[in-house]
Amino acid sequence: MLEVKSLDAFYGSVQVLHGVSLHVNRGEIVGIVGANAAGKSTLMFTLAGLRTTHTGDIGVDGEPIGHLPAYERTSRGLILVPERRRLFPFMNVLENLEIGAYSPGARAQAKQTIDEVFALLPVLAERRKQVSGSLSGGEQQMLAIGRALMGKPRLLLLDEPTEGLAPIYVKLLFDLIVRLRESGLTVMIVEQNVHHVLRTSDRTYVLENGRVVLEGEGQSLLNDERLKIAYLGL
Amino acid sequence: MTAFSQLLISGILIGSIYALMSIGLTLVFGVLRVVNFAHGEFLMLAMYGAWGITQVLGLNPYWGLIAIVPAMFLFGAIVHRLIVQPALDKPHLVVVFATMGLSIFMQNVALMAMSADLRDVPPVFAQSVIIGPLYFKAELLLGFVVTLVCTVALQWIIRKTYLGKAIRATVQDGEAAMLMGIPVPHIFLITFAGGSALVGLAACIMLPLFSVFPTVGLNFVLIAFVIVVLGGMGSIEGALLGGICVGVVQSLSGYYIAPAFGQMFFFILFLLVMIFRPNGLLGQKGAANIGMNS
Numbered sequence: 001m002l003e004v005k006s007l008d009a010f011y012g013s014v015q016v017l018h019g020v021s022l023h024v025n026r027g028e029i030v031g032i033v034g035a036n037a038a039g040k041s042t043l044m045f046t047l048a049g050l051r052t053t054h055t056g057d058i059g060v061d062g063e064p065i066g067h068l069p070a071y072e073r074t075s076r077g078l079i080l081v082p083e084r085r086r087l088f089p090f091m092n093v094l095e096n097l098e099i100g101a102y103s104p105g106a107r108a109q110a111k112q113t114i115d116e117v118f119a120l121l122p123v124l125a126e127r128r129k130q131v132s133g134s135l136s137g138g139e140q141q142m143l144a145i146g147r148a149l150m151g152k153p154r155l156l157l158l159d160e161p162t163e164g165l166a167p168i169y170v171k172l173l174f175d176l177i178v179r180l181r182e183s184g185l186t187v188m189i190v191e192q193n194v195h196h197v198l199r200t201s202d203r204t205y206v207l208e209n210g211r212v213v214l215e216g217e218g219q220s221l222l223n224d225e226r227l228k229i230a231y232l233g234l
Numbered sequence: 235m236t237a238f239s240q241l242l243i244s245g246i247l248i249g250s251i252y253a254l255m256s257i258g259l260t261l262v263f264g265v266l267r268v269v270n271f272a273h274g275e276f277l278m279l280a281m282y283g284a285w286g287i288t289q290v291l292g293l294n295p296y297w298g299l300i301a302i303v304p305a306m307f308l309f310g311a312i313v314h315r316l317i318v319q320p321a322l323d324k325p326h327l328v329v330v331f332a333t334m335g336l337s338i339f340m341q342n343v344a345l346m347a348m349s350a351d352l353r354d355v356p357p358v359f360a361q362s363v364i365i366g367p368l369y370f371k372a373e374l375l376l377g378f379v380v381t382l383v384c385t386v387a388l389q390w391i392i393r394k395t396y397l398g399k400a401i402r403a404t405v406q407d408g409e410a411a412m413l414m415g416i417p418v419p420h421i422f423l424i425t426f427a428g429g430s431a432l433v434g435l436a437a438c439i440m441l442p443l444f445s446v447f448p449t450v451g452l453n454f455v456l457i458a459f460v461i462v463v464l465g466g467m468g469s470i471e472g473a474l475l476g477g478i479c480v481g482v483v484q485s486l487s488g489y490y491i492a493p494a495f496g497q498m499f500f501f502i503l504f505l506l507v508m509i510f511r512p513n514g515l516l517g518q519k520g521a522a523n524i525g526m527n528s
Contacts, residue, residue, distance in 0.1 A: 050409055074415035086410035088403050099403045102396065103415035151415060 001026045001186050002047075002078075002155055007056035009039075009046040009210075016042040016052070017210045024155065024188055029181050031197035031218060032190045033227075034207035040190040041083055043207070044159045047188075048080035049073045060155065075103040077154030081161060085144040089133030093124055093143055096132050100150030110150065117146040120179070138169030145176065156180065158189040162196070174200050198222045236367045241485045247374040249481020250381040251443065253474045255436040256458040256465075257384065258429035264468025265405055265425040268318060271333040273458060274451020275340035276430055280306050280437030281446035282344065285353050288441075294358045295441040296376075302434040310430025314423050322422070337451070344448035352445040377439045384435065385474050392470070401425060405468065460504050466517020475515050479503060 002024040009017035016039050024030045032040050046052045049070035058066040060076050068076070088096055097117060101110035118125035121142045127135060132143055141161055148156060158177070162170045174196050177187055191197045198204055198218040206214035206227055214226055221227050259273045270276075283305060284298035291297075317336055321329040359372035392398035403411040404421045412418050444450070461480055465472025480500045487499035507515060 048413060050412065069417075069419075070409075070412040071415050071417045074413065080413050082410065082413060086407055086413075088406040088410065090406055091399075091402065095399060095402075098396075099399055099411075099414050099416070102400060106415070107396065147414070 001028075001061060002188070003057070003059040003062075004047070005057040007043075007046065007054060007058065009042055009052040009054040011042075011052060015210070017046065017054070019056070020207075020210070020212055022205050022212060022215070024186060026186055027181065027184060028203065029177060029187045029189065029201045031201035031204035032188065032207060033192075033194045033197055033204060038207040039210035040207055041159055042210070044080055044082075044157050044190055047073075047078065047157060048082075050080075071103075074151055075105060077152070078157065079148045079151045079153035079155070080157040080159060081144045081148045083159040083163060085140045087132040087140055087143060087147070090131065092129050092131050093135070094128045096143055096147050097124070097150050100147035101152075103151060106150060106152045109152065113150050113152065117149050120149070120176075121146050137164050138166060138172070141165060141169065141173060142176075145173075149180075153185065155186045155188065158187065158191075160190060160192060162191060162193050170196065194227075195222070237489070238486075240368050241489050242482060243368060243370065244374070245482030245485030246478050247370065247378045247481070248485065249478035250378040250474065251374065251436070251440060251477075252454075252457055252461055252480055253477025254377065254381040254384060254439060255433065255454055256461040256473045256477055257388065257470055258432035258436070259458050260462045260465070260468055260470060260473045261388075261432070262426055262429040263462065265401055266318070266322070266422050268322070268329050268426075269333070269459075270318075270426075270429070271330065271455075272313075272337040272340060272451075273433065274453075274455030275337045275344075276306065276310070276433045276451070277437050277440075277454055278344060278446065278448065278451040279309070279340060280434040281441050281444075281450065282348060282353075283434075284438045284441045285355060285446055288355045295355055295438050296358065298441075299435060299438045302438055303431045306434030306437075307427045307431035310427035311423055313430070314426040318426060319419070319422065341448050341451070348448060350447060352447045354445040355441055358442045371443070373439075373442045377443070380435070380439055381474065381477075384432070385470055388470050397424070457500075460500060464504055464507055464514055466514030469514065469516045472514055472516035479515070 004020060004022045007017055007020040008015060020043060032043060034040050042052060046054050047058060049068060054066065057064060060078055065073050065076055065078065088099065097114055098110060101107050101113060123139055124143055124146050127139060132140065135143060161173055165173065170193065177189065177200060181187055189197060189201065198221050201218040204216065204218050204221050205212050255277060259270060262268060262270055280302050283302045284295045287293060287298040287301060288295050313336065317332050318329060321332045357373065362369045363372050363375055392402060400411065400416045400421055403414065403416060404418050408418050457480060461473055461476040464479060465476030483500040483503050484496040488496040
């Protein structure tokens, strides 16, 4: 579904990603782990089309999308839930969800999708008129994912979704990710919480200094000494 | 008491015209975080356009709306595409100087093309409106109604339509808006062009009340900046309230103290509001910073 080849990404003249190649198959959960400043969030921003300049290939279902602006990648089914949620703080829950369905294809089905999101995340239905900035951290994360689902993604990119969440919400979140995969969605997740990612993901890539240094099935990587070295930067 | 009532209501009416002239400025600042220093010259250009229509076609300036509003939308779109958009991702001073440069350029072109002469049109309505002991220029009353309709319509667009919600989302977090599929560069263009179209609307309403000359924009742009900051930067209803405050203060101080001190008193009001309500009368707390968290 997602094919990334020889991806170099830059902030101005500073190169952050060096020849990253990876792929995500339809229906997979793929994890990206690595120490701080390994380039995980840069990878997500580059895939989503924000902030960086890049060379190399990014393709979704065989179609190159690397040249498209961020707002056009959304309509190709690639939607990022960014780090720290980035909700629209002065809009209520319902308005945030409606904005998630801005692209024309998603907008036509917005009413039906809202019902599906409320069925999946009932807490959002209870808070539909509440301003998003006043929700708890966990509720905000659920709203961020609900807002992304409104765009009818085929590949959902999650950047540090458990950051700042209480343990109960971390568990709820990973349960939700599994349920999303069961419903046919493909998920790529960047996460500091390495144990949760490795248990949940089908495959995981380990990034170090902007390079992929390790790839494998989540469960098998759990006991891999090289992961500890890469992850802890030892 | 009659004089006071007359002055108060006249102040409200003239203030609403000022507000109409300022709504485009606050809209553009609210969305793009750009202060358009050529706003006054946009007004001058549109007033000349409306004046030209009255001279060539013999129509009253209100008919000029049909041509001037879309023409100013197009002009705004071109200015945005050629001057504002290329400056958006550069240091903030670049866009400040770009719009200042445009302002000076437009003034001088107008001076060459139209000379420094004042041009005006005769009153549209032959009689004033009389309500009890109070007299009002019908053109002012019409301007007041247009401003109210415009404010309500804009609020409805911003709150109820997908375009309006996309504008609000862009204001609150432009990057996140792009992730939702909102074409933020197009939103910027539509907003800037829409702000210019509103100036066109204001120009047609103002032409029967004020003369037009190449530097007429300077007379009004300072008032517009005061109104935008007084009402709360980016707030449409704030612009209405700010405009009315400026109009009333100008009207009362001009009569009871001296006409020459009218501006001084609304600047005193402006300073007091800035000291006690730095976000403006209806401004959102942190309005100057929201949308800049990327």
